Amino acid sequence: MSAFRLSPSELDTAALRQELSDPSCGGLVFFEGRVRDHNEGRAVTGLEYEAFAPLAIKEGERILREALERFGVVRALCAHRVGALEVGGIAVFIGIAAGHRGEAFAACRYVIDEVKVRVPIWKKEHYADGPSDWVNCPHCASAAAPGSLSRHAHERHEH
Amino acid sequence: MNSPIYGLVLSGGRSERMQRDKAALDYHGVSQLEWTMGLLTPPHVARAFVSVRRDQGADPLRSRFACIQDVHDGLGPLAGILAAQAAHPEVAWLVVACDLPFLDRATLLHLIAERQPDRLATAYRSTSDAAPEPLCAIYEPACRQPLLAYLERGQGKGKGKACPRSFLQRSDVALLDQPCWSALTNVNTVDEYSSAVTRLGKREQAEAQSFAPASKPDEQGQQGKRGKHVSIQYFAALREQVGLHEERVQTRATTPAELYAELRERHHFSLPVESLRVAVNDEFADWAQALADGDVVVFLPPVAGG
Numbered sequence: 001m002s003a004f005r006l007s008p009s010e011l012d013t014a015a016l017r018q019e020l021s022d023p024s025c026g027g028l029v030f031f032e033g034r035v036r037d038h039n040e041g042r043a044v045t046g047l048e049y050e051a052f053a054p055l056a057i058k059e060g061e062r063i064l065r066e067a068l069e070r071f072g073v074v075r076a077l078c079a080h081r082v083g084a085l086e087v088g089g090i091a092v093f094i095g096i097a098a099g100h101r102g103e104a105f106a107a108c109r110y111v112i113d114e115v116k117v118r119v120p121i122w123k124k125e126h127y128a129d130g131p132s133d134w135v136n137c138p139h140c141a142s143a144a145a146p147g148s149l150s151r152h153a154h155e156r157h158e159h
Numbered sequence: 160m161n162s163p164i165y166g167l168v169l170s171g172g173r174s175e176r177m178q179r180d181k182a183a184l185d186y187h188g189v190s191q192l193e194w195t196m197g198l199l200t201p202p203h204v205a206r207a208f209v210s211v212r213r214d215q216g217a218d219p220l221r222s223r224f225a226c227i228q229d230v231h232d233g234l235g236p237l238a239g240i241l242a243a244q245a246a247h248p249e250v251a252w253l254v255v256a257c258d259l260p261f262l263d264r265a266t267l268l269h270l271i272a273e274r275q276p277d278r279l280a281t282a283y284r285s286t287s288d289a290a291p292e293p294l295c296a297i298y299e300p301a302c303r304q305p306l307l308a309y310l311e312r313g314q315g316k317g318k319g320k321a322c323p324r325s326f327l328q329r330s331d332v333a334l335l336d337q338p339c340w341s342a343l344t345n346v347n348t349v350d351e352y353s354s355a356v357t358r359l360g361k362r363e364q365a366e367a368q369s370f371a372p373a374s375k376p377d378e379q380g381q382q383g384k385r386g387k388h389v390s391i392q393y394f395a396a397l398r399e400q401v402g403l404h405e406e407r408v409q410t411r412a413t414t415p416a417e418l419y420a421e422l423r424e425r426h427h428f429s430l431p432v433e434s435l436r437v438a439v440n441d442e443f444a445d446w447a448q449a450l451a452d453g454d455v456v457v458f459l460p461p462v463a464g465g
Contacts, residue, residue: 002161033465049464052394052457054272054441056464080464092465112465120438120457121464122395134396135463136434 003077004060006051006121011079011090020075020097027101029108033092035085039135043128049082049091052120056080063114071107073098078111080121161276162300165250166199166207167243168192169236169294170221170257171229176348183220184352186260186359195257196224198264203271204253208246210239236294236323237310244303251276254323256294258345260355263453265390265440266342270297272441275333279305282327283337291332292343293323305330338390339407339453386411387452391422395460401426415439415456416446434461 013032020028037044064076075097085091094111098104115121123135170182170192177184182192189197192209199207209224216228227246229238236256243252253271255262266283274281274297282296298306306326313321337343346355390407398404412418415437422428437444438457450456 050395050398051464052392052438052459055438055443055457058442116465117462119464120394120459120462122460123463124395134399134460136396136461 002057002061003064004057005077005079006053006056006082007079008081008083011081011093013090013093016077016079016093016095019077020095022074022097025074025097025099027098027104029096029098029101029104031092031094031108031112032090033112035087035089035091037087039125042125042130044087044125045128046084046086046126047091048084048124048126049080050122050124051080051082053082056119056121059119060115063111063118066114067096067107067111071098071103071110073103073107076107076111078115080115080119082121161274162249162251163205164203164253164271164274164297165243165247166196166204167210167227167239167252167254168195168199168207168257169210169239169254171210171212171215171239172235172256172258177346177352178349180220181258181346184260184346186356190220191260192220192224192257195255195259195262198262198267199253199255203267205250208243210243212238234310234321237306237321237326240298240323241303241306241310244298244300244306248303249300251300252298254294254296254298256345258347259295259343260346260359261339261341261344262295263339263342265453265455266295266337266339268440269338269455270295270335273333273335278333279330280327281333281335283343284334286337286341286343290324291327291334292337293327294345295343296323296327302330338405338455339388342453387450387454389418389450389453390455391418392455392457394457396430397428397458397460400428410450413450414447415444415450415458418450418456419446419458430460435459 017030035047060078064078067073067076073096077095079093081091094108096104096108098107124132125135126132172181174181182190184191187194196207208227209221211221211226212229215221216226227242230242230245231238240252240254270281270283276299279302280296280298282291282293285292309326310321346352386409388407388409390405392405393401393403410418410421412421416432419432436459437446438459439454
């Protein structure tokens, strides 16, 4: 199975963690992105993810390879949900296994930041107070533009 | 880890109705065998072979490529698939007939991208009867034993001639819709050959016209009317605005930027081109690159994963 995968069903994080076990690795970092009950001041009741699968997998794998090369970590994997999620649901899981904690934390941060701006996955939020809408973050749009130098703009906001 | 994909071009047909070797026919300026092998190149497949009958091993048209000889006689295309699986049982085989002059890279790339390695095979639905198209399909390593069992069962029981289509119909196969309508039209007779050459000639002329950077307006008026066919897949906000996941259009747009402008007028997209990226044939692309007939284009709204 590829190191970057899309899953239409709930992520099995125990199995994903197990895939990362490696006797040469002393530092393992896991990140879970979960569905929050609010965004930009509005109450969120749930959401849907949609992906352009062939390219999402290719780009996701490129990001994971970059993490291995840049940070010298031993294993890197990422699983992303597609389909409908409720508040509290796990939208994305990232796992890094490395010799030591420093590079594991750095690689994990790198992977989630890059996935958010480069992988063709879209999110439609359902709100308590009005019609659903596709999330369209202007910071992300400019950061994803080819040749853009504004990647740092993304690091100052969280969503 | 998915098993790697090797390509296999079937060239062992008897070409009885054509009365000429179908692999040697010229539709594109080179032999059809050479042209088909040219579609099966890395990185899409790791290696590619020509499937030949036992008596074709020394044929100069075929022997310039890596060949796999049939082990069985009289089994038609199944013999080629079985011999390839026996030679490299660990890989998946992208099997392609050499009598498909309209086959395009977009159709092959889509098949590879949508491959389901945990099924026995991934194939297209026939546009005429929705049955699996067996000769542009990916056969997984796991289908080797079922295929052998199918042959053993099928022989001598009056169930009709064993063929890869009937094997796929009885098996757990992922079936895809074809991105390009006529890509798998095969050509069996002399009449079909001449009509295919005419159609391809017209298509190539239209392409050459739309690629010409500085053609005169009067020439465009005469020859550029036909344009090219491209497929567009829509996601997220764009999908909802069009109300379709995919459409196929005939267009004179020469770049993705021109195509988006044309479609934005038709569908009233809210998103300006500056907020989008574009992908062609499942890879990020440049807005100014040349569009080709059969391309599959995706306009990517601002992403929001994580």
